[in-house]
Amino acid sequence: MGKVFNKKFLRLTVGVISLSLLLSGILLTGALAQEPLRIGIISPASGNYADHGLMERLGMIMAADEFNAKGGVLGRKVKLVVEDSETDPSVASRKLRRLVEVEKIKFFLGGVSSSVAVAVGEVAQRYGVLFFATNQNSDTITGKYAHRCVFRVPPNMAMGLRAAGPYIIENVGKRWYFMTHDYEWGWSGTRWGRVVLKEQGGVEVGESLVPLGTRDFSSFLLKARAAKPDALVITVGGIDRASLMEQIYEFGIYRDMTIVHTLYDYEDIWAAGPEKNFGVHGIEWYHGIDAPGVKEFVERYKKRWPAALIPVPTQDTVNGYIGVRELLRAMERAGATKVASVIKALEGHTVYDSLRNGPTYIREWDHQFVCSFYIVRSKKPEEMRDRADFCEVIGYGLGKNIARTREENPVKLEPYPGE
Amino acid sequence: MNIGLVLPFLMNGVVLGLIFAVVALGFTLILGVMQVINFAHGALFAFGCYFAFTLQRIVGFWIALLIAPIIVGVIGLLLERLAIRRIYGGNPLFGLLLTFGIAMASEELIRMIWGKPGHSVPAPHFVAGPINLGFMYYSKYRLFLAGLSVVIILIVWLFLEKTPYGGVIKAGAVDSEMVTALGKNLPRLRTFVFGVGAALAGIAGVVAAPIWSVRPTVGTAILMPAFVIVVLGGIGSFWGSVIGGLLVGISTSIMVLFFPRASDIVPYMLMAVILIWRPRGLLGEKSILEE
Numbered sequence: 001m002g003k004v005f006n007k008k009f010l011r012l013t014v015g016v017i018s019l020s021l022l023l024s025g026i027l028l029t030g031a032l033a034q035e036p037l038r039i040g041i042i043s044p045a046s047g048n049y050a051d052h053g054l055m056e057r058l059g060m061i062m063a064a065d066e067f068n069a070k071g072g073v074l075g076r077k078v079k080l081v082v083e084d085s086e087t088d089p090s091v092a093s094r095k096l097r098r099l100v101e102v103e104k105i106k107f108f109l110g111g112v113s114s115s116v117a118v119a120v121g122e123v124a125q126r127y128g129v130l131f132f133a134t135n136q137n138s139d140t141i142t143g144k145y146a147h148r149c150v151f152r153v154p155p156n157m158a159m160g161l162r163a164a165g166p167y168i169i170e171n172v173g174k175r176w177y178f179m180t181h182d183y184e185w186g187w188s189g190t191r192w193g194r195v196v197l198k199e200q201g202g203v204e205v206g207e208s209l210v211p212l213g214t215r216d217f218s219s220f221l222l223k224a225r226a227a228k229p230d231a232l233v234i235t236v237g238g239i240d241r242a243s244l245m246e247q248i249y250e251f252g253i254y255r256d257m258t259i260v261h262t263l264y265d266y267e268d269i270w271a272a273g274p275e276k277n278f279g280v281h282g283i284e285w286y287h288g289i290d291a292p293g294v295k296e297f298v299e300r301y302k303k304r305w306p307a308a309l310i311p312v313p314t315q316d317t318v319n320g321y322i323g324v325r326e327l328l329r330a331m332e333r334a335g336a337t338k339v340a341s342v343i344k345a346l347e348g349h350t351v352y353d354s355l356r357n358g359p360t361y362i363r364e365w366d367h368q369f370v371c372s373f374y375i376v377r378s379k380k381p382e383e384m385r386d387r388a389d390f391c392e393v394i395g396y397g398l399g400k401n402i403a404r405t406r407e408e409n410p411v412k413l414e415p416y417p418g419e
Numbered sequence: 420m421n422i423g424l425v426l427p428f429l430m431n432g433v434v435l436g437l438i439f440a441v442v443a444l445g446f447t448l449i450l451g452v453m454q455v456i457n458f459a460h461g462a463l464f465a466f467g468c469y470f471a472f473t474l475q476r477i478v479g480f481w482i483a484l485l486i487a488p489i490i491v492g493v494i495g496l497l498l499e500r501l502a503i504r505r506i507y508g509g510n511p512l513f514g515l516l517l518t519f520g521i522a523m524a525s526e527e528l529i530r531m532i533w534g535k536p537g538h539s540v541p542a543p544h545f546v547a548g549p550i551n552l553g554f555m556y557y558s559k560y561r562l563f564l565a566g567l568s569v570v571i572i573l574i575v576w577l578f579l580e581k582t583p584y585g586g587v588i589k590a591g592a593v594d595s596e597m598v599t600a601l602g603k604n605l606p607r608l609r610t611f612v613f614g615v616g617a618a619l620a621g622i623a624g625v626v627a628a629p630i631w632s633v634r635p636t637v638g639t640a641i642l643m644p645a646f647v648i649v650v651l652g653g654i655g656s657f658w659g660s661v662i663g664g665l666l667v668g669i670s671t672s673i674m675v676l677f678f679p680r681a682s683d684i685v686p687y688m689l690m691a692v693i694l695i696w697r698p699r700g701l702l703g704e705k706s707i708l709e710e
Contacts (some may be wrong), residue, residue, distance in 0.1 A: 249548060
């Protein structure tokens with residue numbers, strides 16, 4: 001027995017084992033250091049909001065690339081892991097769960113549809129992972145369904161109607177007919193439309209609830225016309241909106257009343273085309289606004305995506321871009337990728353290069369990015385300076401003036417994850 | 420509730436009903452002659468929509484209107500020869516499964532070729548925009564569409580009533596086995612009928628595309644109303660499909676006036692009521708399906 005396990009053999013064995021451990025240790029730390037920082041994107045590539053999903057991803061990729069050009073975040077390259085939400089809350093929740101449980105990703109952005117964001121936000125809170133709702137506008141996401149682990153980048157419908165509503169009352173008229181997309185976001189727009197209408201002494205002459213996936217709006221439009229409103233206040237989005245815009249033109253509705261979209265989305269205007277573009281609208285962001293950094297951003301977009309579906313960045317692109325950028329900046333400020341630390345680094349932070357008029361404030365008590373909201377007028381085809389120039393910017397509401405107060409939005413967020 | 424309010428809804432209902440009628444006609448012929456519940460009918464409609472979308476931009480509206488249904492008809496012929504004829508005489512469930520599978524595969528194919536997001540299809544220029552009817556503005560295109568659908572239905576009627584082959588199809592729609600006993604080539608008849616049915620679905624797709632816009636799911640949306648119309652109108656019955664289509668179209672449109680959220684269940688409600696009163700549908704006759 002002693003002959004085999006003699007001193008020389010023992011020394012050799014111990015030497016080999018230690019060397020292997022040392023080498024694995026080096027390799028492992030090397031691997032960890034190079035392991036990319038993976039960020040999950042749950043964004044629609046199909047369904048009603050497919051083109052919105054595409055535009056927001058273009059912005060997100062731009063931000064990730066900018067960070068990677070500087071060496072990444074905390075020494076790690078940023079990698080975006082994309083899943084198709086199919087504009088369906090149950091599909092999105094399932095995909096989020098998979099990315100958390102299997103891929104062990106802790107940071108997410110996306111959503112587009114407010115229903116998807118509500119569902120995904122809830123799942124994120126339960127898992128203690130961070131979710132940035134980049135393109136949803138229902139007030140409930142930073143209201144009734146607000147969570148510690150959820151932040152919302154674009155302005156919400158309350159802000160939108162507060163900014164555009166008074167202008168509409170004064171310049172268009174007091175009799176409003178609502179067209180409400182029959183889901184979370186649509187209800188939110190009409191809800192705040194009613195609040196502003198009451199505050200400004202206007203009158204509601206009717207409402208049509210339009211199911212998601214409606215192809216034929218003629219009946220709803222005919223009903224609206226019969227009520228003789230001054231303004232047709234529309235909160236309908238996605239490809240449904242493009243069909244609605246077509247049919248407003250088809251039935252000559254624009255002749256009888258002013259068309260008002262509470263949240264005009266560039267993707268939908270692009271799909272409908274210049275001949276179907278009528279009215280005065282609220283819009284989150286427009287590539288023609290006169291704000292610092294916007295022209296450069298538009299140029300960078302055009303250079304990066306010369307063959308993109310839409311030749312200019314849309315509000316979804318900017319929100320995707322700012323979402324990823326601020327998330328990564330917060331990680332750098334926190335010096336860590338622990339979810340609770342990143343949340344704390346975001347809360348209360350002011351973004352000065354907001355690509356809007358006025359800074360954007362990341363509010364700590366409801367996690368809303370408090371930023372400006374714009375009012376635009378549809379240009380006639382002959383007024384357009386180029387094929388992307390659909391609107392004229394009339395004005396804007398500054399974030400702090402239009403955001404809900406604490407009394408209006410009594411939100412209580414959960415404790416930080418892991419505490 | 421005055422007539423000025425209801426009239427445009429009625430007109431919408433008629434337009435909707437006529438499109439439904441054209442789709443249902445194709446469905447009922449296939450069901451009657453071949454006893455196949457063609458769940459791929461919606462997909463054929465979708466192909467019509469998408470071919471219209473692509474072709475209109477290249478060759479204009481009228482040529483697209485001519486070519487697209489022919490292409491869809493040919494697809495129908497191929498489907499029948501390669502797949503559908505294998506399940507004749509067997510368990511009707513096989514036909515259902517097969518055509519359902521074809522429908523799903525077609526939807527995916529559409530996604531692959533034309534992409535996942537939907538597209539809006541502009542109406543042809545000569546009928547775009549509103550028309551002033553004096554007491555109200557209505558859609559030029561929808562009036563045009565109604566006229567076109569009536570012409571299509573008339574052509575189908577003329578074919579079935581006034582041509583000898585049409586007579587054979589009519590007979591086959593009620594009792595296809597008897598048709599063989601009378602010496603007609605049944606397999607060829609079936610292939611032809613499937614092609615015609617597909618072409619009808621295709622042409623309905625072409626004319627409906629501008630008002631419904633195209634998206635990959637447009638086929639599934641038309642399938643159930645078409646099926647319901649065929650059942651409540653009477654399987655294999657020409658006028659059953661036309662009247663059934665108009666009935667469903669008008670009621671759905673009027674329902675939007677009163678209770679929009681319920682408008683989607685109108686076809687089923689109608690079907691239930693009619694079947695209780697007349698179990699074979701409005702104009703149905705005892706058909707081979709009852710055996």
